[in-house]
Amino acid sequence: QIDSARLWGTIHETAKFGATPKGGVRRLTLGPEDKQVRDWFRNACEAAGLEVHVDALGSMFGVRKGRDMSKPPVGLGSHLDTQPTGGKYDGVLGTLAALEVVRTLNDAGIETETPICVCNWTNEEGSRFAPAMMASAAYVGDFTTDDILSRRDAEGVTVAQALDSIGYRGDRPVGTQKFSGFVELHIEQGPILEAENKTIGVVDSGQGVLWYDGKITGFESHAGSTPMPLRRDALATLSEIVLAMEAIAKKHGPKAVGTIGEAVIANPSRNVIPGEIAFTVDCRSADAAIMDALDRDLRAAIAEIAARRKVEVQFDLIWRKPPTHFDPKLVDAVENAAKMLGYSHRRITSGAGHDACNLNTVMPAAMVFVPCKDGISHNELEDATQPDCAAGANVLMHTVLALAGV
Amino acid sequence: QIDSARLWGTIHETAKFGATPKGGVRRLTLGPEDKQVRDWFRNACEAAGLEVHVDALGSMFGVRKGRDMSKPPVGLGSHLDTQPTGGKYDGVLGTLAALEVVRTLNDAGIETETPICVCNWTNEEGSRFAPAMMASAAYVGDFTTDDILSRRDAEGVTVAQALDSIGYRGDRPVGTQKFSGFVELHIEQGPILEAENKTIGVVDSGQGVLWYDGKITGFESHAGSTPMPLRRDALATLSEIVLAMEAIAKKHGPKAVGTIGEAVIANPSRNVIPGEIAFTVDCRSADAAIMDALDRDLRAAIAEIAARRKVEVQFDLIWRKPPTHFDPKLVDAVENAAKMLGYSHRRITSGAGHDACNLNTVMPAAMVFVPCKDGISHNELEDATQPDCAAGANVLMHTVLALAGV
Numbered sequence: 001q002i003d004s005a006r007l008w009g010t011i012h013e014t015a016k017f018g019a020t021p022k023g024g025v026r027r028l029t030l031g032p033e034d035k036q037v038r039d040w041f042r043n044a045c046e047a048a049g050l051e052v053h054v055d056a057l058g059s060m061f062g063v064r065k066g067r068d069m070s071k072p073p074v075g076l077g078s079h080l081d082t083q084p085t086g087g088k089y090d091g092v093l094g095t096l097a098a099l100e101v102v103r104t105l106n107d108a109g110i111e112t113e114t115p116i117c118v119c120n121w122t123n124e125e126g127s128r129f130a131p132a133m134m135a136s137a138a139y140v141g142d143f144t145t146d147d148i149l150s151r152r153d154a155e156g157v158t159v160a161q162a163l164d165s166i167g168y169r170g171d172r173p174v175g176t177q178k179f180s181g182f183v184e185l186h187i188e189q190g191p192i193l194e195a196e197n198k199t200i201g202v203v204d205s206g207q208g209v210l211w212y213d214g215k216i217t218g219f220e221s222h223a224g225s226t227p228m229p230l231r232r233d234a235l236a237t238l239s240e241i242v243l244a245m246e247a248i249a250k251k252h253g254p255k256a257v258g259t260i261g262e263a264v265i266a267n268p269s270r271n272v273i274p275g276e277i278a279f280t281v282d283c284r285s286a287d288a289a290i291m292d293a294l295d296r297d298l299r300a301a302i303a304e305i306a307a308r309r310k311v312e313v314q315f316d317l318i319w320r321k322p323p324t325h326f327d328p329k330l331v332d333a334v335e336n337a338a339k340m341l342g343y344s345h346r347r348i349t350s351g352a353g354h355d356a357c358n359l360n361t362v363m364p365a366a367m368v369f370v371p372c373k374d375g376i377s378h379n380e381l382e383d384a385t386q387p388d389c390a391a392g393a394n395v396l397m398h399t400v401l402a403l404a405g406v
Numbered sequence: 407q408i409d410s411a412r413l414w415g416t417i418h419e420t421a422k423f424g425a426t427p428k429g430g431v432r433r434l435t436l437g438p439e440d441k442q443v444r445d446w447f448r449n450a451c452e453a454a455g456l457e458v459h460v461d462a463l464g465s466m467f468g469v470r471k472g473r474d475m476s477k478p479p480v481g482l483g484s485h486l487d488t489q490p491t492g493g494k495y496d497g498v499l500g501t502l503a504a505l506e507v508v509r510t511l512n513d514a515g516i517e518t519e520t521p522i523c524v525c526n527w528t529n530e531e532g533s534r535f536a537p538a539m540m541a542s543a544a545y546v547g548d549f550t551t552d553d554i555l556s557r558r559d560a561e562g563v564t565v566a567q568a569l570d571s572i573g574y575r576g577d578r579p580v581g582t583q584k585f586s587g588f589v590e591l592h593i594e595q596g597p598i599l600e601a602e603n604k605t606i607g608v609v610d611s612g613q614g615v616l617w618y619d620g621k622i623t624g625f626e627s628h629a630g631s632t633p634m635p636l637r638r639d640a641l642a643t644l645s646e647i648v649l650a651m652e653a654i655a656k657k658h659g660p661k662a663v664g665t666i667g668e669a670v671i672a673n674p675s676r677n678v679i680p681g682e683i684a685f686t687v688d689c690r691s692a693d694a695a696i697m698d699a700l701d702r703d704l705r706a707a708i709a710e711i712a713a714r715r716k717v718e719v720q721f722d723l724i725w726r727k728p729p730t731h732f733d734p735k736l737v738d739a740v741e742n743a744a745k746m747l748g749y750s751h752r753r754i755t756s757g758a759g760h761d762a763c764n765l766n767t768v769m770p771a772a773m774v775f776v777p778c779k780d781g782i783s784h785n786e787l788e789d790a791t792q793p794d795c796a797a798g799a800n801v802l803m804h805t806v807l808a809l810a811g812v
């Protein structure tokens with residue numbers, strides 16, 4: 001059994017790095033608050049006897065020796081970056097629970113057969129730089145390190161510059177820390193476990209993701225003197241696209257979602273008809289055929305709207321992550337650990353993306369979910385209970401022990 | 407006859423203050439480019455023998471002596487500020503034509519009975535600070551000077567701070583420069599004169615304006631894991647409001663327009679359902695009963711949308727400018743001048759707001775319109791011809807001479 005109070009303490013101690021007045025956390029990847037929590041985490045890992053190294057994209061790895069150092073370690077962990085208005089648990093729970101597992105094994109004097117490796121993956125959230133789960137995507141070869149290093153945030157800062165500015169561009173080439181498998185604990189970020197009163201979600205699958213960048217070019221014109229029929233209004237165009245996206249996701253529901261989270265009017269003015277808008281789209285389904293249908297329907301709707309409104313819409317797919325099917329053996333290992341510990345549990349699909357989804361494409365991976373209040377995440381009000389967090393950490397520990405061997 | 411080439415020269419000379427790559431002008435009120443054009447204008451006025459003074463809101467007045475200095479001057483002019491992506495003619499034509507009238511009278515050695523006064527009104531555009539026609543609204547007593555001085559731009563800078571930063575907070579209390587009447591030349595900013603092949607618009611009326619500030623409060627939540635039916639999406643709400651606004655304006659058309667020109671998502675992120683959006687609305691009609699109907703219909707639509715989507719919408723009217731009916735005697739004077747000079751002309755309603763609309767509430771006022779290309783304004787592509795600009799300046803001069811007496 002892990003130390004529930006100690007785990008809870010670290011979650012609340014690190015929540016001060018980027019704490020918001022509403023009780024949430026704003027810790028954008030590779031920003032100054034991220035540096036603070038990374039420094040804290042490195043010290044804590046070293047104090048727990050781990051050998052810490054950092055890769056070229058800033059992902060942090062803390063290795064605990066095993067009896068057989070010829071075998072790659074079992075990986076466990078998550079991420080410490082947050083959304084602009086994020087909560088205290090998303091990513092943090094999984095990373096600090098991994099540290100807590102090591103501390104517990106140390107206290108109990110338990111040695112494992114293979115080494116284990118605590119991970120903090122860079123830019124899981126994807127709000128400052130696209131795509132989400134950026135570093136693990138590069139780890140599995142979906143993108144080259146150079147491609148990722150050159151990506152820019154909204155201010156034009158590259159990943160390379162951001163890494164250098166906080167001193168976290170490591171010397172290890174991406175992908176060189178090998179693993180025999182990876183287990184990630186996370187809050188569910190959805191309402192199912194809470195509704196069914198289950199403590200543990202045994203995650204067997206994850207939704208696929210489509211990310212698009214869009215740009216509408218209409219025509220700026222005077223709000224007072226331009227007759228309604230002559231307008232080529234970029235915001236009215238966007239409005240139709242937003243509602244079409246919503247209707248399409250509902251049509252393919254319940255196994256589909258679609259969101260427009262960003263939309264920026266160029267040179268906005270109260271008495272000017274918007275002439276240009278940049279926007280982004282996030283569509284998901286656990287079913288690859290539905291993902292294809294979402295893409296098709298959305299493109300058709302946008303083409304119709306653009307033609308009718310006589311505006312130009314550029315619409316580019318910038319990321320496609322297929323649905324995830326976690327390794328059956330590892331999923332069973334998670335389920336066995338939950339059973340053994342006597343926690344109520346159910347199989348579940350992840351609505352969110354996770355580094356484990358990327359890693360699963362090159363190694364056996366699995367995930368453990370615990371409930372979060374009202375299913376709320378990506379919100380400063382995100383909440384979870386101490387017993388549920390501890391239960392998740394215990395399942396994580398026993399899954400890792402089963403994989404690493406005692 | 408004014409000097410067409412000289413007028414054209416000043417328009418293009420001053421267009422360099424804030425020139426944009428696309429051939430437009432970005433000269434936000436009280437910014438550094440506005441200071442440049444103001445300094446240029448003050449020098450040009452003084453060189454033309456005018457006595458220049460500045461009021462507490464930065465409006466500039468250049469007085470040319472008349473034979474009878476006991477009578478208030480006839481005012482003429484417009485504004486030198488522009489939209490963020492504005493053109494070279496909106497406001498500029500009317501202000502520089504006023505200067506050109508003075509230069510022409512000087513060259514011809516013409517003395518007028520009453521003085522005349524060339525004006526550059528502060529913040530006509532209303533994009534940096536609300537409302538539009540800000541200084542003339544304070545001049546006529548719609549707002550107190552202190553109220554206006556405390557208004558803030560999007561960065562939180564007050565009008566007072568902005569005035570001080572460019573050295574244009576003048577010593578004359580607002581409203582103390584009196585006028586016997588006011589005449590403003592402007593491009594039409596609409597398509598009518600060009601379509602009917604008329605050189606001069608004799609403006610007899612102007613649309614009323616309703617400006618609102620809106621804020622939608624939904625709930626931020628994860629784009630991947632939040633089921634469609636559970637969402638309280640602020641952007642989907644805004645989208646419905648935009649399309650409702652458009653439908654309502656069309657329903658009351660052709661004598662109504664409605665625009666949402668600004669919309670800002672708080673803390674935007676690609677994988678977060680928007681939780682909060684601030685937006686602005688601009689509705690207009692030349693018919694007061696239609697203005698009331700627009701207000702009623704829009705409020706009803708917003709209430710229905712907000713209730714159905716379980717979001718909060720704050721919606722505040724921040725400015726109501728009733729429709730304008732220009733002084734019949736001055737309108738006749740404009741028409742007579744156009745006739746006398748042999749220009750084709752028609753009566754016309756202004757779609758845009760103008761300082762003359764405010765001034766008309768406390769003195770006789772009127773306006774002269776000239777065509778602009780494709781009716782385009784509040785756009786960098788705004789265009790007008792040299793002969794049309796000269797024709798407008800001639801009508802302005804002869805209207806002013808008729809009022810001031812030779």
Ligand SMILES: NC(=O)NCCC(=O)O
Nearest residue numbers: 124125132352353630677
């Ligand atoms: N777990 C999580 O919130 N990840 C962010 C990436 C995404 O799913 O949008």
Ligand SMILES: NC(=O)NCCC(=O)O
Nearest residue numbers: 224271530531538758759
């Ligand atoms: N003339 C003009 O464009 N004025 C700006 C104020 C407005 O009508 O919106």
